[in-house]
Amino acid sequence: MASTSASFTPAKTAKKRAPTQADRFKRLGLMSDDDFIVHLPLRYEDETQVNTISQARPGEFIQIEGEIVQQEQSARPRRQLHATIADETGQLRLRWLHFYPNQQKQVEVGKRVRVRGEVRGGFHGLELIHPKVTQADAALADALTPVYPTTDGLRQSAIRSAIHQAIERADLRDTLPPEIVQRLELHPFAESIRLLHSPPSQTSYQTLIEREHPAWVRIKFDELLAQQLSLAAARAARLAQQAYPLANSDGSVRQGLQSSLRFELTGAQQRVIAEIAHDLRRAFPMHRLLQGDVGSGKTVVAAFAAAQAIDSGLQVAMMAPTELLAEQHYQKMTAWFEPLGVRVGWLSGSKTAKQRLPVLTGLKEGTLPLLVGTQALIQDSVEFKHLGLIILDEQHRFGVGQRLSLSRKGEAASPVGLMVPHQLNMSATPIPRTLAMSFLADLDVSVIDELPEGRTPVITKLVADGRRDEIIAHIYAQVNQGQQVYWVCPLVEESETLQLQTAVDTQLYLNDHLPGITVGLLHGKLSAAEKASVMEAFRQGTISVLVATTVIEVGVDVPNATLMVIEHAERFGLAQLHQLRGRVGRGADQAVCVLLYQGPLSAIARERLRAMYETTDGFEISRRDLGLRGPGEFLGLRQSGQELLRFADIETDEALVEQARNCAMLLREQYPEHAIAHVRRWLKGREDFLRT
Structure with missing residues (x-):
């Protein structure tokens, strides 16, 4: 009887496909002509003129011609090639940390060559490391040479060629109405793109490098305008959503909380409690950021918001990034609410299934009005009967997906349509004005700018x-x-x-x-x-x-x-x-x-x-921190892998941010088609990222 087991030959390991040029472009996010035209240079090299060695300054790119007067190799700390070039004004060292025979041949003693590179300070004076070596007396370039962001295996020449082809094919029509361009004295878009990719020799090198040229100003303005349009659209979309109005702002739970406090609320706390209460009474979801320096008393403000939701018969979820912080919130909420007859639940990753069961049951049945916990709140097993308010502490520590997951647990169908929970975000990291104006324009912001009485600066x-x-x-x-x-x-x-x-x-x-x-x-x-x-x-x-x-x-x-x-x-x-x-x-x-x-x-x-x-001023600390870290980490958006702003700088371009915000309002009201075209050119699907 023949064996029923089939014989087989082990499959050969498939060879890994070498990346194509298209793959490398895709790695840089370059897929369409619109992608290529706004892949703008990091810097420029000036090959339009020959400098003298006496003009060499550390940190600057220089192109010089001269005679190689010395060449040697060193073995320590690693095998290197050294050469010295001389002209009528002096000498300059050239160094290669690793080299090939043809490079050594290019700089033989007695040869006259042209070298180009960044001047650096070395142990033996100024030097060029891995300079580009070409033939002396060759024709000079008639424009500054752009240097682009690149990736492994992708040469600058390939990027330049692809960009020039894209410029010829792409639609460079202005997305802004002519009267807006004229009123704001903006450089035309098409001219800006062409100039930045191929700046004429007479273009000021300094204004290009420092991004102060009118062409750069136009690009930065366009980027900021697209961002402001996206945030304005997000705000409009939120105002079109529906939420349960939490009308009982003076209900029994809130009054009981007010009476039980053993301390006086500061004026700032009373002000932001009123702002939040006003928002919660509206029929569209609140999306408010509560800012306050460390020790300013944000938690009790959140407790008043929770009390308003509970008085209205809805549930509250409060999520913190660490178990220690979440547990401290739980202890405070328990001390405030349980004497008022309000049950408070606690959920974290360290809880066993048996410990979770009564909490999960209470949530689903609606007998547990207030839940405090960590990211465990977004697990599939957590179901609310009627979630009306979400409170996120240190909201920038959560990923975009985590914030959305918790919000969706409160979305519920009703006779009048989908209802979305209100959301209060808390942060002890004050957001600088320009950052809030740039990235949080779809949020309402409350600031506790007063510390409780008796606190002395550290x-x-x-x-x-x-x-x-x-x-x-x-x-x-x-x-x-x-x-x-x-x-x-x-x-x-x-x-x-x-x-x-x-x-x-x-x-x-x-x-x-x-x-x-x-x-x-x-x-x-x-x-x-x-x-x-x-x-x-x-x-x-x-x-x-x-x-x-x-x-x-x-x-x-x-x-x-x-x-x-x-x-x-x-x-x-x-x-x-x-x-x-x-x-x-x-x-x-x-x-x-x-x-x-x-x-x-x-x-x-x-x-x-x-x-x-x-x-010790949290806002001043934040302003300085922004300059050191950039906006991505600050807002908890860095993890998405997307750059928030590629060209504009919210610290130095504050006036442009203001201008873009005003222009966004005008476009949405009077030129909606132009607004759509502008967002499509600049964001291409990243709108949701900017709105979260």
Whole structure:
């Protein structure tokens, strides 16, 4: 009987297809003619003239002609090729970190050549590294040579050729009405595109490099205008949606919350509570950003919004980015609401299925009005009966998809159509005006610009790593006066494992140097119960010094803690340093934040530490941070892989932002077809990204 098992030959491993030129262009986002025409140069090389060696300046591109007077090879630290070129004004070194025989032949002693490259300062004076070598006395270019963003395997010549072909085929008609172009004194679009890709020799090199040429101004304006049009469309779309009006702003839960508070609300808190209450009473979804510096009292404002929703018979979901912060919100909400007969649920990734069951059941049946938790709230198993309000704390820490997922859990069909939940976004990172105007124009913004009474500004001190003994002595003094201390460990190569080890080592170090003082340890690897236990011991004063990783960055509130030591402060971002500093100074006593740094400092690290030393104003910190980090990280949009602005700079182009915003309103009202054409040219499907 023949065997029924089929014999087989192992398949040969398929060869990986080599990327084509089209693949490489696609990697740069270049697929259509419209993509190519706005793939604009990073910089320009001036091949229209020959310079003398005496004109060489560090950081500038230069083209010189001369005779090779010396050539040699070195073996250390690696095999390199060195040559020296001379003209009537001096000599200049040329260096190749790796080279081929034909390059060595190009710069033989006695040859007259033309070399071009960026001037750099080396150990032996000015030099060109890997300069381009061509024949001397060749014809000069008649225009500046553009240098484009590229990718592996894609030569500049191929990009230039593809762009020139695209310009010939593309529709370069202006998307703006002629009267708008004339009124705003804008450079024509087609002329701007052609000039930036092929600038004539007489074009000012400086205005091109600094993006101040009228052609660059037009491109930056167009980009900002497309953004403003998209945000205006997003706002209009939201106003067209429907939401349940939360009319009971003076209901029993809200009144009970007001009566039970043991502190006076600040004027700023009362103002933003009223703004939010007004929004919640409307029949379209609120989309409001609540900004407030660390310690300004945003959580109680959110509680009043939640009370209004609960009084209206709807459910509330409050989501925070970390379990520690979410649990603190849960504890506060429980203390405020449960005495009023309002059940508060808690959900996190560390909860077992058995622990989740009563919470999930209460949500689905509508018997659980208020749920607080982490990203666990967006899991498929979480179903609300009637979700009317979403509160996102530190909203920029969530991805776009996570925010949308929670919002969609509240979308519900009704006799009058789809109902969308109201949304309140909270941030302890104040957004600079230009950033809000550029990226948050579809949001309403409330600002708590007043700290609760009794708060004193935190004193910030910069201390070099070698002065640890002084810090230890200061900790002794603080603890002996009944105060408590945070000691925050640094980020280490973005590694949670290494960061944990650093925290463990620091605890051991402090135990050795602070005998008789209890030193606790808090880090992300602890279970939720362990974290809660450590934090409760710190709140109660059983632990005097708490060594922690950045899990205490936001939300942790221990009024008795008056000293914050941030080790290797130079490794932290500016916003993160400000957030950490905000963990102290929450009581009546004077608080101090010590930024312990290790030199030498990079230029950026020096700027961060200087900013922390000079100001405690969250808006000023944010303005400086924006300049260091850019808008993507600031808004929590960097992870999408899309560039927010490719050409405009919201710090230096503030006037253009204002102009684009006004123009967007005019186009939408009087020239809707032009508005559609403009967005289509510049965004091509990225509108939703900008609107989230």
